[in-house]
Amino acid sequence: MSELNKLTLAEARDALRKGDVTSVELTDACLSEIDAAGALNAFVHHTPEIARDQAAAADARIKAGDAPAMCGLPIGIKDLFCTKGVPSQAGSRILEGFLPQYESTITQNLFDAGAVMLGKLNMDEFAMGSSNETSVYGNAVNPWRRGNDDTALTPGGSSGGSASAVAADLCLAATGTDTGGSIRQPAAFVGITGIKPTYGRCSRWGVVAFASSLDQAGPMTKSVRDGAIMLEAMCSHDPKDSTSADLPVPNFEAMLTGDIKGKKIGIPKEYRMDGMPDEIETLWAEGTAMLRDAGAEIVDISLPHTKYALPAYYVIAPAEASSNLARYDGVRYGHRAKLDQGDGITEMYEKTRAEGFGAEVQRRVMIGTYVLSAGFYDAYYNRARKVRTLIKRDFEDVFAQGVDAILTPATPSAAFGLGEASDDPVEMYLNDVFTVTVNMAGLPGIAVPAGQDAQGLPLGLQLIGRPWEEGDLLNTAYALEARAGFVAKPSKWW
Amino acid sequence: MSIDESTAKRVAKLARIQVAPERLPALAAEFNTILGFIEQLSEVDVDGVEPMTSVTPQRLKRRVDEVTDGSQQEAVLTNAPDAREGFFAVPKVVE
Numbered sequence: 001m002s003e004l005n006k007l008t009l010a011e012a013r014d015a016l017r018k019g020d021v022t023s024v025e026l027t028d029a030c031l032s033e034i035d036a037a038g039a040l041n042a043f044v045h046h047t048p049e050i051a052r053d054q055a056a057a058a059d060a061r062i063k064a065g066d067a068p069a070m071c072g073l074p075i076g077i078k079d080l081f082c083t084k085g086v087p088s089q090a091g092s093r094i095l096e097g098f099l100p101q102y103e104s105t106i107t108q109n110l111f112d113a114g115a116v117m118l119g120k121l122n123m124d125e126f127a128m129g130s131s132n133e134t135s136v137y138g139n140a141v142n143p144w145r146r147g148n149d150d151t152a153l154t155p156g157g158s159s160g161g162s163a164s165a166v167a168a169d170l171c172l173a174a175t176g177t178d179t180g181g182s183i184r185q186p187a188a189f190v191g192i193t194g195i196k197p198t199y200g201r202c203s204r205w206g207v208v209a210f211a212s213s214l215d216q217a218g219p220m221t222k223s224v225r226d227g228a229i230m231l232e233a234m235c236s237h238d239p240k241d242s243t244s245a246d247l248p249v250p251n252f253e254a255m256l257t258g259d260i261k262g263k264k265i266g267i268p269k270e271y272r273m274d275g276m277p278d279e280i281e282t283l284w285a286e287g288t289a290m291l292r293d294a295g296a297e298i299v300d301i302s303l304p305h306t307k308y309a310l311p312a313y314y315v316i317a318p319a320e321a322s323s324n325l326a327r328y329d330g331v332r333y334g335h336r337a338k339l340d341q342g343d344g345i346t347e348m349y350e351k352t353r354a355e356g357f358g359a360e361v362q363r364r365v366m367i368g369t370y371v372l373s374a375g376f377y378d379a380y381y382n383r384a385r386k387v388r389t390l391i392k393r394d395f396e397d398v399f400a401q402g403v404d405a406i407l408t409p410a411t412p413s414a415a416f417g418l419g420e421a422s423d424d425p426v427e428m429y430l431n432d433v434f435t436v437t438v439n440m441a442g443l444p445g446i447a448v449p450a451g452q453d454a455q456g457l458p459l460g461l462q463l464i465g466r467p468w469e470e471g472d473l474l475n476t477a478y479a480l481e482a483r484a485g486f487v488a489k490p491s492k493w494w
Numbered sequence: 495m496s497i498d499e500s501t502a503k504r505v506a507k508l509a510r511i512q513v514a515p516e517r518l519p520a521l522a523a524e525f526n527t528i529l530g531f532i533e534q535l536s537e538v539d540v541d542g543v544e545p546m547t548s549v550t551p552q553r554l555k556r557r558v559d560e561v562t563d564g565s566q567q568e569a570v571l572t573n574a575p576d577a578r579e580g581f582f583a584v585p586k587v588v589e
Contacts, residue, residue, distance in 0.1 A: 370529075380535075386540035386544070
């Protein structure tokens with residue numbers, strides 16, 4: 001078999017079980033691709049020894065007839081996940097040298113299912129960013145380019161390294177996390193599938209916290225089927241996360257029939273934004289037609305509070321971040337600033353955090369501190385939480401009308417050039433305009449590659465589902481994927 | 495609501511992040527841009543709306559109040575920038 005690194009999870013799994021290939025061969029193929037792909041800056045901590053050990057163990061399991069869902073499949077892990085004894089920095093200087101003494105529940109679940117870890121993946125610092133430009137490791141780079149133009153493009157963020165690595169076939173799949181769109185936006189920017197499950201499906205234990213009421217992990221994969229396989233392996237009820245749902249995890253892959261006859265798909269009018277590029281508008285219309293052709297009933301819907309989701313997010317997420325990131329104080333782990341004669345503990349905190357946090361993280365921590373401070377708590381934080389209630393109610397109303405899923409664009413544009421975004425932080429925030437509502441309402445969402453712009457860059461559509469009905473959502477995505485027939489790959493320049 | 499330099503300074507202090515005095519005007523300007531964006535929320539009628547506390551309706555699980563983990567002093571201190579005699583070490587806190 002040639003080019004093993006290009007296989008999907010499903011193809012590799014089937015080949016492993018048939019004995020056509022070994023996990024060691026698959027793993028070695030990925031490791032040499034990773035070594036040759038330094039220009040993408042996707043993998044930032046390499047774990048080839050762990051990978052080869054896990055691969056050998058997986059081969060032994062397969063031989064013994066005990067091959068769980070992810071057995072022998074080499075994947076990448078976002079740097080946000082704590083992996084025992086392996087650097088886990090959340091893309092930040094403040095966690096330099098930190099070696100977790102425990103394993104996150106999700107990586108443990110994946111390892112229990114036989115997965116092989118190739119290394120840790122680049123990301124925006126503490127998952128705060130939409131272009132992977134806030135990372136202490138430097139920018140991750142999109143394997144796609146605009147035609148023959150060699151301008152380096154962003155793979156999106158915050159899971160930019162995950163997106164770049166999967167699109168460039170450095171690994172078969174990767175984990176991501178999504179607080180406002182950090183799985184779905186990068187997936188759309190590189191032409192892969194990205195799933196954010198219902199809040200509570202995936203344990204947050206051992207995942208470095210950004211905004212705890214919004215954070216969810218999910219898979220980033222080469223196909224919807226792969227997303228179903230990997231999501232099931234990631235999900236579990238976890239007593240170590242008090243918001244983890246005690247619900248059975250369905251066999252998502254078995255629910256992929258492609259039959260969506262009679263399903264009601266909502267098209268929200270509020271997602272038709274001023275100044276939206278024609279290509280996105282066209283893609284959305286084509287996606288709608290594909291679902292109609294597949295037998296779904298298309299209905300116009302309204303989600304009236306959509307425009308307030310981003311501003312409410314930029315109160316709630318920084319507020320939670322300011323609280324969560326208070327733990328980085330130079331005492332228990334990570335970086336501590338060198339102190340001058342006479343410096344006390346306050347100077348230690350202030351210098352450590354000034355040196356350890358990058359500009360965007362500092363900005364958000366301070367905004368969060370401000371909106372939670374005495375006198376502003378009601379005006380900002382409580383108001384934002386009330387608006388969040390209304391945003392969720394919008395979705396509940398639509399689902400009560402019998403809508404099964406909602407189709408929207410995944411992003412307001414194709415991938416942009418690294419360094420091309422303006423210095424205005426709010427402009428960068430607008431990248432998440434279509435995805436952030438889903439986190440605010442705790443719903444499952446999936447980005448599916450559906451087309452290309454005039455310059456050949458991938459474009460994605462997003463499907464939003466009912467809470468806990470990831471299986472049904474995945475099936476709708478599967479039908480969309482089949483009709484969109486997106487097979488383009490970036491040509492290798494790295 | 496407009497943030498001036500002294501407010502920016504106060505927020506930086508509350509957040510325990512050292513900001514050089516010459517950075518304060520730019521920081522205040524960035525805050526104002528973001529707060530200007532957030533200001534849209536004041537258009538929304540939120541009368542009688544409960545602030546969200548949990549995005550999925552769930553009751554926190556209860557368990558028996560007993561020790562389930564512990565005796566991991568070494569692991570807990572492994573990543574400390576300065577640990578001595580089984581404790582985290584920090585600069586003098588009280589005179």
